[in-house]
Structures are given as C-alpha cells and as structure tokens.
Amino acid sequence: TNLFWLLYADLAFSFETKMPEVCHTVTSPVVCCAFNSDKSQLALCPNNEEVHIYGKKGMAWNLLEVLKEHTEIVNGIDWAAKSDQIVTCSADRNAYVWKRDGKKWKPTLVLLRMNRAATCVKWSPNENKFAVGCGAKLVSICYFEKENDWWVSKHIKKQINSTVLAIDWHPNNILIATGSCDFRCRIFSAYIKEIEAKPAPTTWGSKMNFGACMHEFSNSGGGWVHSVSFSFDGNKVAWVGHDSSISVVDSESNCKMLTIKSRYLPFASCSWISPSSIVTVGHDCIPYLFKIDASGNLVFQEVLDKKEKKEAGNAFRGVSIHRGSKQDCGSFCTFGMDGKIINWDIKTLEQSISGLKIA
Amino acid sequence: AATLKPYLNAVRSSLTAAMCLQNFSSQVIERHNKPEIEVRSSKELLLTPIIISRNEKEKVLIESSVNSIRVSIAVKQADEIEKILCHKFMRFMMLRAENFIILRRTPIQDYDISFLITNFHTEMMLKHKLVDFVIHLLEDTHIDANHFSEINEQFMEDIDKEISEMKLAVNARARICAEEFLKTVN
Numbered sequence: 001t002n003l004f005w006l007l008y009a010d011l012a013f014s015f016e017t018k019m020p021e022v023c024h025t026v027t028s029p030v031v032c033c034a035f036n037s038d039k040s041q042l043a044l045c046p047n048n049e050e051v052h053i054y055g056k057k058g059m060a061w062n063l064l065e066v067l068k069e070h071t072e073i074v075n076g077i078d079w080a081a082k083s084d085q086i087v088t089c090s091a092d093r094n095a096y097v098w099k100r101d102g103k104k105w106k107p108t109l110v111l112l113r114m115n116r117a118a119t120c121v122k123w124s125p126n127e128n129k130f131a132v133g134c135g136a137k138l139v140s141i142c143y144f145e146k147e148n149d150w151w152v153s154k155h156i157k158k159q160i161n162s163t164v165l166a167i168d169w170h171p172n173n174i175l176i177a178t179g180s181c182d183f184r185c186r187i188f189s190a191y192i193k194e195i196e197a198k199p200a201p202t203t204w205g206s207k208m209n210f211g212a213c214m215h216e217f218s219n220s221g222g223g224w225v226h227s228v229s230f231s232f233d234g235n236k237v238a239w240v241g242h243d244s245s246i247s248v249v250d251s252e253s254n255c256k257m258l259t260i261k262s263r264y265l266p267f268a269s270c271s272w273i274s275p276s277s278i279v280t281v282g283h284d285c286i287p288y289l290f291k292i293d294a295s296g297n298l299v300f301q302e303v304l305d306k307k308e309k310k311e312a313g314n315a316f317r318g319v320s321i322h323r324g325s326k327q328d329c330g331s332f333c334t335f336g337m338d339g340k341i342i343n344w345d346i347k348t349l350e351q352s353i354s355g356l357k358i359a
Numbered sequence: 360a361a362t363l364k365p366y367l368n369a370v371r372s373s374l375t376a377a378m379c380l381q382n383f384s385s386q387v388i389e390r391h392n393k394p395e396i397e398v399r400s401s402k403e404l405l406l407t408p409i410i411i412s413r414n415e416k417e418k419v420l421i422e423s424s425v426n427s428i429r430v431s432i433a434v435k436q437a438d439e440i441e442k443i444l445c446h447k448f449m450r451f452m453m454l455r456a457e458n459f460i461i462l463r464r465t466p467i468q469d470y471d472i473s474f475l476i477t478n479f480h481t482e483m484m485l486k487h488k489l490v491d492f493v494i495h496l497l498e499d500t501h502i503d504a505n506h507f508s509e510i511n512e513q514f515m516e517d518i519d520k521e522i523s524e525m526k527l528a529v530n531a532r533a534r535i536c537a538e539e540f541l542k543t544v545n
Binding site for chain 2: 047265
C-alpha cells in the first residue's frame with residue numbers, strides 16, 4: 001500500500017505541472033516580459049522603472065538581479081535567443097542593450113534620438129537589429145556600428161500619425177509590421193544597407209528602400225491597434241484593435257482583409273500559434289482562439305479558459321510563444337495586470353476542452 | 360421603479376467597456392503622463408462620449424480615452440429640498456475628493472458629480488469593484504418620492520433621538536454639578 005500511494009502522489013504531481021502552469025507571480029502588474037532561449041530565465045518589468053531578472057530553480061523562480069538604468073516605466077523587453085542579449089526601452093525615451101558580464105548584466109546605451117516615450121521593442125529574427133516604437137509617431141530601427149562600438153538608429157516616419165503601440169518582424173529580417181493609435185496597421189521596410197545584403201522580393205512587394213511604407217491597412221473605423229503579428233512564413237499579418245476586432249490580411253490573396261468585430265472586451269495582444277490559428281488576450285481575463293478555416297474565412301474558434309475560477313485575475317497585457325514556434329506552438333505564455341505569468345500548454349488545452357483541435 | 364434595473368445594467372456594461380485603460384505617455388510633451396480625457400491634446404486618443412439617460416433629468420455621461428475615463432452623473436432633483444440635499448451631499452464628497460481617490464473636485468457642466476478614473480487606478484484596484492462603486496452611488500442618490508419621505512422620517516427620528524439624548528446629558532451634568540457644589544457647601 002505504501003508503494004501505491006507513492007505512485008499516485010507522483011502521478012498527481014506531474015499532472016498538476018501540465019495544467020496552465022502559473023510560472024510566476026509578482027505583486028504588481030507585469031508590463032512586459034521575455035524569456036531566454038531555454039526558458040530558464042525571465043526578465044520582466046513590475047510596473048516601475050526596474051527590470052527584474054528571475055532564474056528557474058526546480059519549480060521555483062528566484063530573483064537574480066534588478067537592473068536599474070531606466071528612470072521611468074519600462075515599456076518593452078525583448079531577449080535575443082541566440083546572442084543572449086536583452087534590449088529594454090522605456091518612457092524615459094531611452095533604450096539599453098544588456099550583455100552578460102560574469103553573473104551581472106551590463107548596459108550599453110542606444111542612441112535612439114527620440115524625444116517621446118518608447119512604447120515597444122523587438123529584436124529582428126537575425127538579432128542584428130531591433131525596432132523601437134515611439135510616442136513621437138515613428139519607429140527607430142537600431143543596428144550596431146562596430147567602428148564606434150555603439151547602437152545607432154534610423155527613423156521610419158512616413159504616414160504614421162500617432163503613437164506606435166506594437167511592432168512585429170517579418171521572418172526575412174527586413175520588413176516590420178506596426179500598429180498605432182491612428183487605427184492603422186502598416187508594413188514598412190527596415191532594410192539597413194550598411195549591415196545586410198539587398199533583400200529578395202517578397203509577397204508584400206519588391207522595392208524595399210529603408211522607411212518605405214509597403215502597405216497600410218485599416219479595418220474601416222477600427223480602434224487603436226494594440227498588437228500585430230506576422231504568420232510564421234510572413235505571408236499573413238494579423239492585428240487586434242480597441243474596437244474588439246481582430247483582422248488578418250493575406251498577401252497571397254491580393255491583400256484581402258478578413259475582420260471580426262467581436263462582442264468581447266478589447267484585445268491587448270495576439271500571436272499566431274499555427275499556420276492558421278491566432279490566440280488573442282485582452283481585457284476579458286481569458287485567452288481566445290481564432291482561426292482561418294478551410295474556406296479561407298476568419299472565424300472564432302474557442303474560449304480557452306472555461307473554468308469557474310479563471311486562471312487570470314485581471315486584464316492581460318501580452319501573449320507570446322513559449323515552447324515551439326508560430327508554426328507549431330507547444331505552449332504559449334501570458335502575463336498581465338494581476339502579476340501572474342501563465343504558461344498554457346497546447347496539448348493540455350486540447351485535452352481539457354472537448355472538441356478542440358489546434359491545427 | 361421598473362426603469363431602474365435596466366438603467367443600472369446599461370451603465371454597468373458601458374462602464375466595463377469604457378474602462379479598458381492602459382498606461383500611455385503623452386505624445387505632445389516629453390516625459391509627461393497625464394489623463395488624456397482631461398488634457399485632450401490628441402483627438403485620436405479620445406473615444407466617442409456616450410450618455411445613458413433614464414429620463415431627461417437623470418443621466419450618466421461616460422467620456423473615455425486611452426488612459427482615463429470621466430463618469431458624470433446627473434441626479435434627479437424634483438423640488439427645492441431635493442436640490443439642496445443633493446447639492447450638500449455632493450459638495451460634502453467633492454471637498455474630500457482626495458480620500459475618494461477617483462472623485463473629480465468639480466463636476467462637468469450640467470452634471471452634479473464627476474469621477475476621473477485613470478489607468479493607475481485600474482492597476483491598483485479591481486475594475487469591477489470600481490464599476491460597483493459607481494453603480495452603488497447611482498442607487499444611493501436615486502431619490503424618488505417614496506424614498507425621500509423614508510429618508511425624511513429616518514432623519515427626523517435621528518434628530519429627535521439626538522435632542523432627547525442631549526437633554527438627558529445636560530440634566531445629568533446639572534445634577535452632578537449641583538451635588539459637587541452642595542458637598543463643598545455642606
């Protein structure tokens with residue numbers, strides 16, 4: 001009988017860890033967060049001007065270091081998987097690139113040349129550039145200049161009429177999609193001739209001079225665009241707006257726009273988790289799943305938290321791929337105003353919700 | 360009355376939708392972070408205001424923006440007494456606006472009381488509790504004829520009770536004083 005209970009206890013423990021696993025809880029809203037490549041470390045901003053680095057030890061997350069360089073709230077953090085560098089940007093108009101120096105992290109100033117708050121930051125797929133969105137109605141593309149050993153920037157300003165809220169990179173390392181408060185999603189070229197070869201034509205166009213606006217999309221009326229996401233192959237772009245809508249444009253179908261104006265509270269963030277599925281999170285404390293069905297229509301697929309007591313206690317701020325990729329997601333991670341960072345396992349979701357298949 | 364429940368439900372769902380706020384730094388002045396609904400510097404950051412009316416006199420105005428929301432309430436004041444009571448009650452609260460945190464010191468034109476709720480409030484307090492607070496205030500300030508006479512009776516009762524207690528207290532003190540005085544004299 002002793003052996004039986006031991007076995008049972010072991011099974012119970014392993015089952016528990018597969019449920020939407022609450023990775024970590026902090027006592028304040030999590031504004032932004034990023035994991036390193038093997039998901040053993042996490043950088044987050046607890047709603048102030050600090051960046052907290054946590055390390056996983058067994059099942060617990062321990063605070064390893066507090067990075068105190070910014071003087072106002074840190075709006076964006078991104079962790080480059082391959083080069084292991086962290087970039088942070090803040091309302092203090094600055095961005096820093098952090099490199100490991102033994103056990104500590106050392107910052108390098110970036111010359112953003114912005115005179116308003118930085119709102120979001122993303123490393124490019126090859127990690128030789130990063131893009132920073134700004135309240136000055138522009139995007140700053142930063143790259144490393146070896147001669148002077150600093151990060152310099154070029155500005156993309158064309159057609160942007162309000163604060164840039166979100167950025168996502170195309171897998172070709174050249175194009176970016178932006179979402180801003182002027183209700184539009186735009187695709188720009190961030191081609192830096194100093195550090196890379198001329199890009200091959202894509203489904204979004206072939207002439208990619210730096211700063212050229214390849215496309216501008218609006219779902220007629222719309223709301224502030226809170227988040228944008230390129231599909232894994234870069235051929236589709238999805239965005240969510242404050243009018244509780246989700247929109248998708250497919251460059252291979254002549255840029256046809258598919259939109260759903262949902263009856264939920266506005267979405268704050270979205271991400272593709274498969275070639276045809278998008279997960280969105282927002283002011284309702286539940287993740288939603290949308291998909292492009294076989295006939296090419298954008299449809300609402302499923303509510304991903306049907307429990308009495310929801311996992312999240314307050315609005316979500318962001319969602320990102322945790323295990324896997326946008327092509328084949330193993331789990332995705334959400335963070336929000338309740339201070340929780342939750343890891344949602346795809347297989348577990350499919351098992352717990354009858355009829356759900358994420359393809 | 361029959362129209363109260365639907366009125367409160369409409370206000371509740373409108374508030375829940377309008378209160379989806381986020382931190383937003385000013386795009387006109389560097390290093391500033393102000394409630395956009397008050398500053399009104401950029402038109403694209405303001406949402407269309409909505410008014411939910413129970414009737415001509417009782418209504419709620421909800422003005423929202425990217426990082427802040429203003430909720431203004433117009434309370435029914437059918438006669439002079441109700442006008443005075445309402446004015447006194449609102450003034451009492453607005454003078455102590457700091458303690459209420461989300462109260463605006465002065466109401467918007469044509470309204471009796473206004474709240475200013477920012478993303479900082481929704482970060483430190485639960486959103487549905489904030490909505491509950493506003494709804495409860497609507498319920499409490501909803502003075503109709505029946506309710507008013509109840510309040511009036513209760514008020515008169517309380518006043519009478521206080522006056523009686525004061526009389527008793529004065530008599531008791533007088534008796535104690537007299538006793539003490541007589542002790543010294545005796």
